[in-house]
Amino acid sequence: MSHTAFIGLGHMGGGMAANLVKAGVEVRAFDLSTLAVERAAAAGCARTVSAAEAARDAEVVITMLPAGAHVRSVYAEAVFPNAAKGALLIDCSTIDVETARAVAAQARELGFRFADAPVSGGTAGADAGTLTFMVGCDEANLPAIAYELAPMAKTVIRAGDPGAGQAVKICNNMLLGISMLGVCEALNLAEALGLDAQAFFEIASKSSGQCWSLTSYCPVPGLVAAAPSNRDFEGGFSTAMMLKDLKLAQGAAAAAGASTPLGASAEALYALFERQGYGDKDFSAVIKLLAGRLDDLS
Ligand code: NAD
Numbered sequence: 404m405s406h407t408a409f410i411g412l413g414h415m416g417g418g419m420a421a422n423l424v425k426a427g428v429e430v431r432a433f434d435l436s437t438l439a440v441e442r443a444a445a446a447g448c449a450r451t452v453s454a455a456e457a458a459r460d461a462e463v464v465i466t467m468l469p470a471g472a473h474v475r476s477v478y479a480e481a482v483f484p485n486a487a488k489g490a491l492l493i494d495c496s497t498i499d500v501e502t503a504r505a506v507a508a509q510a511r512e513l514g515f516r517f518a519d520a521p522v523s524g525g526t527a528g529a530d531a532g533t534l535t536f537m538v539g540c541d542e543a544n545l546p547a548i549a550y551e552l553a554p555m556a557k558t559v560i561r562a563g564d565p566g567a568g569q570a571v572k573i574c575n576n577m578l579l580g581i582s583m584l585g586v587c588e589a590l591n592l593a594e595a596l597g598l599d600a601q602a603f604f605e606i607a608s609k610s611s612g613q614c615w616s617l618t619s620y621c622p623v624p625g626l627v628a629a630a631p632s633n634r635d636f637e638g639g640f641s642t643a644m645m646l647k648d649l650k651l652a653q654g655a656a657a658a659a660g661a662s663t664p665l666g667a668s669a670e671a672l673y674a675l676f677e678r679q680g681y682g683d684k685d686f687s688a689v690i691k692l693l694a695g696r697l698d699d700l701s
Contacts, residue, residue, distance in 0.1 A: 406431050407551070408461040408486070410454045410477055411496065412439040415522070416467030418529035419495070419555045421446035423465075425532075426554035433457040454481035462487050463551050466494045470647075471502035478506050483513055490515055491547055495536070497521045497648060500569045500655050503539065507565030516544045519565060520552065521572040525640055533557040537575075539568035573655055576648035580669040580686065583616040587690035590623050594694075601626065622687035631685035635701055639685030646673045646682070 409420040412434040423430050424447035432448035433456065434440050444450045451457040458464050458481050466482075468474050474496055482492060492515050494506065503519040510517035518540035528534040535558040540548055542561065549559040562571040589612065593603040604626045608618050620639075621627040631639035649670040656663040676692045681700060691699050 405429075405462040405487075406449075406460075407463040407465060408433070408451075408454075408457040408482075409443070409448065409465050409467070410434070410457055410481070411467035411469075411473075412436070412443045412448075413467065413469075414526045415495075415529045417442055417446070418526065418531075419465070419467060419534070420448050421530075422532040422554045424448055428554065431457045431461065455485050458482045458485040460485070460487050462490050464490060464492045465551070466492075466496060468494075468496040468498075470496070471498040474498050474506060475502055478509070483509065483515070486515065488514065491544070491551060492517045493520050493548060493551065494518070495520050495522055497572055497651070498569060499651050500566045500573070501658065503569045504566040507539070516541070516547070517565060518544065518548045519568040520548065520559075521568050523572070523575070524557070528557070529555070535560070537562050537568040537571045539563055539565045539570070541565070569651075570655065573648055573652040576645065577652040577663065577666045577669070579616065580645050580649050580673065581665045582614050583620070583622065583687055584669055584672060584689065584693070586614065586616040587622050587687070587693050590621075590690065591694045616687070620687055622690040630687065632687055632690075636685040636688035639687070641682060642673055642677050642684055642686045642689065643682035645686040646670065646677055649673060 406429040409430050409432045412420055412432055420430050420432050420443050430448040431451050432443040433451045433454045440450050454477050464482050464486050474494055492510055507517045518538050520536045520538045522534040522536055524534040532555050534556055536552050536556055538561045545561050552559050562568050600623050621630050622632050624632040652666050653670055676689050691697050
């Protein structure tokens with residue numbers, strides 16, 4: 404029987420692999436962390452002792468790794484030499500566009516079908532099987548890719564050719580990082596001007612300042628029930644993750660010769676916040692840095 408190899412069973416990959424198992428897929432799982440492999444085994448995955456063993460004769464390989472260097476080495480050393488002929492290879496990690504394109508080109512040369520398919524939706528989406536996948540692939544491969552991703556997905560959207568999934572992801576997250584800073588500044592100014600936060604929120608939510616960072620993820624507590632600001636900025640999307648994506652965006656902008664001064668400023672501000680020791684806090688906690696009130700954070 405054909406199987407799916409799943410390599411990288413961390414905060415995201417663990418839940419994703421479990422959802423494949425629930426859908427009846429035979430998953431052979433590997434992670435450098437034994438604990439992560441044990442968790443995947445408890446969810447019904449078959450344990451393996453190396454990425455090469457997981458990938459051996461796999462018809463489908465899914466990777467969820469920290470960064471581009473991990474993706475390059477796992478594909479070169481374990482996936483390409485071992486996966487079944489013509490296998491479908493899907494990298495869901497968030498990595499640099501250049502690496503995604505390079506790995507896609509190698510895969511094509513070797514006769515594999517490849518997609519970069521980074522996700523939005525965080526660990527809650529990974530656990531619930533409701534991720535959005537932004538896919539860079541040859542158009543002809545999309546139906547097969549969407550079929551394999553379905554047990555983990557709310558939405559699968561093709562962004563364009565290989566590399567386009569990563570490009571969309573970093574552009575979106577650069578926009579998110581910038582818009583959150585704008586919302587934080589506006590809320591801090593509103594407070595300094597003596598405005599009631601609720602009144603400002605209600606009016607701006609129905610005016611031209613409206614955006615997701617304000618109405619779905621408000622960094623002031625008590626205004627949006629699900630926002631991490633209500634939980635001392637625990638959980639959510641960490642400052643370290645946001646910083647990683649902003650760095651990827653700046654790298655891509657430099658390589659493409661694009662001007663992104665607000666993205667550069669956002670990177671500098673989140674880097675400053677991380678250096679103060681708040682890398683694990685949700686990124687919306689940056690409101691405290693901008694307000695000069697880091698002492699409010701635990
Ligand atoms: P994580 O650090 O929890 O998991 C990564 C896993 O990869 C770890 O368990 C690590 O041991 C494993 N790993 C590293 N090198 C390996 C190798 N050579 N072979 C096998 N396993 C290896 O990270 P995560 O939060 O699960 O994120 C994974 C990817 O998803 C990242 O690229 C991240 O940017 C992206 N992402 C994360 C979130 C989030 O909310 N956590 C949201 C969207 C996208």
